[in-house]
Amino acid sequence: MIYLDSAATSLHKPPQVAEAVAEAIRSLGNPARGGHPVSLAADRTVYETRRRLAAFLGCPRPDHVIFTSNATEALNIALFGLLGPGERAVSTDLEHNSVLRPLYALERQGLELAFVPADRQGRVDEADFERLLTPGTRTVVCTHASNLTGNALDLARIAELTHARGALLIVDAAQTAGVLPLDMTAMGIDVLCFTGHKGLLGPQGTGGLCIRPGLELRPFKRGGSGVHSYDPEQPAAYPTRLEAGTLNAHGLAGLNAALAYFSVVGRESLYAREHARMEAFYQGVRDIPGVTVYGDFSRPLRAGIVSLNLGDADSAAVADALATDFGIAVRAGAHCAPRMHRALGTEEQGAVRFSFSPFTTPQEVQAAVEAVKTLAAE
Secondary structure, rough: OEEEOOOOOOOOOOOHHHHHHHHHHHOOOOOOOOOOHHHHHHHHHHHHHHEEEEEHHOOHHHHHEEOOOOOHHHHHHHHHHHHOOEEEEEOOOOOOOHHHHHHHHHHOOOOOOOOOOOOOOOOOOOOHHHOOOOOOOOEEEOOOOOOOOOOOHHHHHHHHHHHHHOOOOEEEEEOOOOOOOHHHHHHOOEEEEEEOOOOOOOOOEEEEEEEEOOOOOOOOOOOOOOOOOOOOOOOOOOOOOOOOOOOOOOHHHHHHHHHHHHHOOOOHHHHHHHHHHHHHHHHHHOOOOOEEEOOOOOOOOOOOOEEEHHHHHHHHHHHHHHHHHHEEEEEEEOOOHHHHHHHHOOOOOOOEEEEEEOOOHHHHHHHHHHHHHHHOOO
């Protein structure tokens, strides 16, 4: 199988990730739930992963790196922890349902909501951010890069516009953590939400959010924390304020190993490989008769994603043919991005998404190009 669905999850990972998870299962106890050696070993693993992530993502304090099961949970914690009835939020048409559904739930509770529109290539205009950032806006919440087109937003510029209006910036970095440059302090991001199993090359079931010091979020869930057990309230200090229950120390051990791999190989080197494979595929398919490619490929920084359609063929049928006849795994359909599909005009047809990783080979890219040519001719 040629795996070109890395925007869903990274299948190919550094071998030390699996090794670290296996060793953790054999050796780690419950972090913060005891003073014996195996519990303390889990504590050290969790802290080391916090420390690495804080440095990697530009979070000033490791204790403001909060662990969750994925980016979806992180976004729910951020949105429900900061927003409420009578407040206003601005988002974009690029968003995943991990942003949209919590926002719609908050809208039903009285949140005022506005969206920056996207054009037919999935691009947004900064002037629309300025127009929609009216007085009283509490937050802007946006993706760093679309999971459908790969188009990336200029977060530093959006942060500048957001903070000039006295609002906060929440970023969904599910597609870009480990891929594009991310420094929440330098970029002016107030809350950065990430997942461990995509560009960070870690295990599924890992993710989190980085919170700017001084920003207080309401607890999303309450329960055991290993500290202040006689207090009826959830502990106020980060990270325990937002980490009720047992952490996934086994998965975090794998994420820690992935971060160690980044420190040796370098994010820039991995991105260069991924971008080269994406660009080669794009150049190979863009002029095939009957193929429509979506997104803006003129900017140097973007996620390693190419989405396309073949004439008016159903995207699911094309993806099935790619898997069955050519052994190529891609993602078709709506990609949990309904507003983006409406903006592109692909709401009914969906789209076929090819997404690349640093481990994709040139031979796999060429095989995918040839498969698209064959199917387009048919």
